[in-house]
Amino acid sequence: MELISKFDEALKNGYIKAFYQPLTRTVTGKVCGAEALARWLDPEFGLIPPGEFIGLLEQHGLIHRLDLAMIENVCRFYKKYDCRDMTFSVNLSRIDFKQTDMFSAITDIMKRYDVPVSAIHFEITESTMLADIENTRRLSKQFFDAGFEIWLDDFGSGYSSLSLLRDFRFNVLKMDMSLLKQFDVRSRKIVSSVVNMSKALGIHTLSEGVETEEQLVFLRNIGCEMIQGYYFSRPLCEEDFLAYLKEHAAETCSDRVFWNKAVKVNFLSGYPLMTSHDHSEEDGVFGTAPIALIEYENRKTTFRYVNAAYLSELKKLGYESIEQLDKDVNDENFAYYDRFMGYIEKTICKGGVFKTDSIIGDVVYNFTTELIASSGEKHLIASTVHTISAEHSDYLVLKYSQSLYATYDLVTEITPDKDTAVQIYSNAGFAKVYGTSSLRKGILEFAATEVHPADHERYLEFFDLATLSNGTSDYIQQSFKVRSGSGYKLKNIRISKLENGKYLYTIQSV
Known part of the structure; x- marks a missing residue:
């Protein structure tokens, strides 16, 4: 009760401060944000652990005042040091959603300091959401519609309900440190499954409580995008956090947008670059695909x-x-x-x-x-x-056709009478559609997408096989400008007569 009586004084005199624990992007090693955590530095009692005052403030209906004070601390810090490339996550309590109009109070503070919604993210625990689902649904939608990110905090802490992932939208799923405590095979399988599930849902992943290099390597390898923990840094006061940023590279806003798109790749999938026509959706949880x-x-x-x-x-x-x-x-x-x-x-x-x-x-x-x-x-x-191993049916053909790779960009067998085309080889990335669709469709699509517009009509005339089938020559050949990277290069295109109404279509660099 003594702490409760001191709370007003602590807020007024700035004894309760925001400490910042850096978040690190696993792929780049750069700082990608920070979590703002409340620390009570009392002149009489010294540092008071959060565990001693957070629960008390919730019991006495005062936690919303602390959370708003934390947001103001962050906004003041953001404005003072021009943190336009930094983002901060702030915790919201389940009591916040009952005590006051948090949305209005938060947006008023941010407007006062001219802080954009993209700079502040809100961490909400599973217990908060389960305590009052309808009210939480209404408020989270309000925040989402305004452009804020909502992070699901403490996932796996003992309250986990998969229905939350079904019924609510989240930008980030934050795994509780308890999942890494033992770090045995069973724990690693659970964490891998959570990351795999999040990827399937298009949700970013963050793991807290990372303390060892072994944990870091594991999380990076399974595609967990962000981590925080003592391995990188404990929560830091403003001065120490600024010093940390001078020694450790941080993402820019454009970097963040760029790397957030990497969530599309599921490192745990058996087919990480799977397309609808490549494989069925029966994909294992723990893939071993090279990626x-x-x-x-x-x-x-x-x-x-x-x-x-x-x-x-x-x-x-x-x-x-x-x-x-x-x-x-x-x-x-x-x-x-x-x-x-x-x-x-x-x-x-x-x-x-x-x-x-x-x-x-x-x-x-x-x-x-x-x-x-x-x-x-x-x-x-x-x-x-x-x-491709020696046991593969195509291995010997490919191995002893090395000159083919050095000579041609594309080799396709075509059968005009049957309107078919089968692509044998390509080292220039021409789409498979030219080699598996009907020949007529492939000719038109190739001309439209791969041949320079100036050569378009001439290419279609060239592909009139009547000249070849009725003539004495065994092949026809012309040069066309064909797409190469972002431009076009001159290529020799040759159609050679085979047996039984078949022809070999090749593209070769000039």
Whole structure:
């Protein structure tokens, strides 16, 4: 009761302060925000732990005053130090939703300090939401509609109800530190399942209570996006937090938007770049697919994330580390530099999932990429790689056709009488639709999307096979400007006569 009697004085004199615990993006290692936590520094009793006063304030209906004071502390800090690139999460109590019009009170404070809604996020515990579902639903919608983010706090702390994820919208699911306490196989499976579920729902993930490098590596590998805990920093006073930001790189607003789009990739899926026509939806929870995130800017790539399965595939291609690959693919003298950059630029230009077969030495592999996010000249690409084993039915054909890879951009078998086309090989990312749809449809779509507009009509005339079938020549050939990356390059297109009404259609660089 003595603390309650001192509460007004503590608020008035600023004894209750906001301490800031940094949040770190696992993929980049950059600071991506901070949680504001209340600390009571009493001149008589010293530091009073939150556990001693939070519950008392809730019991006496005073917690809303503390939470509003915390928001004002954050807004004052934001304004004073011009924290336009920083975001802060603030906790709201279940009592807040009953004591006052929190929405109006919060927005009034933020308007007074000219703080945008994008700078403040609200953490609400599961117990808060379950205590008064209808009122919480109404207020959370009010906050959402105004542009605020709502984070589900303490998930897995003992109150977990999956119905909340069904019935409410959340921007971030924050896993309780208790899930990492034991950190045994069972705990890791539970955490992996939570991350996998969140990815499926399009919810960002954050884990608190991270204290060891082992926990950090595990969370990063399963795709948990953000972490906080003593491994990086304990909660810091204003002065120490500012010093921390000087020593640790922090995200800009554009960085944050860019990296938040990485949630699209589920590192735990068996098919992380799955498209509707590639696989059924019967996908396992714990996938082992090789997956990497590649950042591309101004013709330079950086592998931001690589899992163990991806590294295993790289070893089959002769690489012992991702650093070695990263060095090679950014070296213009590297034998496969143009090919690799061509894959990346084709992915950026076309969007969607881009697949190609290729070869390094005598190892055949499939390389699949998908554009995940773009911000100006910076792009984020997800990638998988699969080496084709000697037991694979196509292995010998691919292995002993190495010259094919060096010579042609596209090889397709066409049968005009049956209106069919079967793509045999492509190293330039031409869509499969040109090789699996009807021939007539493929000709029209290829002309419309891949051939330079100035060559469009000539290309369609060239594809009149009557000349070839009635003539004495075994092939016809012309040069056309064909899409390459963000531009066009002159390519030789050749149609050669085979047997039984079949033809071989090839594209070759000039």
